[in-house]
Amino acid sequence: FTLFFSADGTYLDHGQKIAMISSDQIPSLMYVYNTGYTIIYLLFFLMHMHAKNNAEKLELTQYELFETRSMMYINLLNALIGVLAIIATIALPANAKGASGYTYFLIPLAYSIFFSVRGRKSRKLFAATV
Numbered sequence: 001f002t003l004f005f006s007a008d009g010t011y012l013d014h015g016q017k018i019a020m021i022s023s024d025q026i027p028s029l030m031y032v033y034n035t036g037y038t039i040i041y042l043l044f045f046l047m048h049m050h051a052k053n054n055a056e057k058l059e060l061t062q063y064e065l066f067e068t069r070s071m072m073y074i075n076l077l078n079a080l081i082g083v084l085a086i087i088a089t090i091a092l093p094a095n096a097k098g099a100s101g102y103t104y105f106l107i108p109l110a111y112s113i114f115f116s117v118r119g120r121k122s123r124k125l126f127a128a129t130v
Helices: 023-053 062-091 094-126
Strands: 003-005 010-013 016-019
Touching (some): 023 062, 023 094
16 A cells, blocks of 8 residues: 655555546535535534523533533534635635635634633623632
8 A cells, every 4th residue: 555645736546646636626525515514513503502492401500501602602603604615615716616715714713702702701790600
């Protein structure tokens, strides 16, 4: 078994140079990746929503309920970033659809803003308990 990767987007398999992905496969790749990302975060959102709806049964404290809501919101925000990436993939011309992946650079910005706001709110609400 011989496998070597190259910087030009090819790999060597038993001395034969093979392209990893062709440019006509990139749009499909981006649709699948973006849709999968969105669905996964929607599922995380729904799981946290289910926990929130069953907070009494789960005997969640107010702090745990706050954290559950925070996770709901951040997962929904991630799903929206995925939707934005899907929209970018649809809107971009075929030769630039791969650039829709740059949408995911919004994640650190969204997390920074979201968690600084939620953290401030948490400290204000639960200063004595946390």
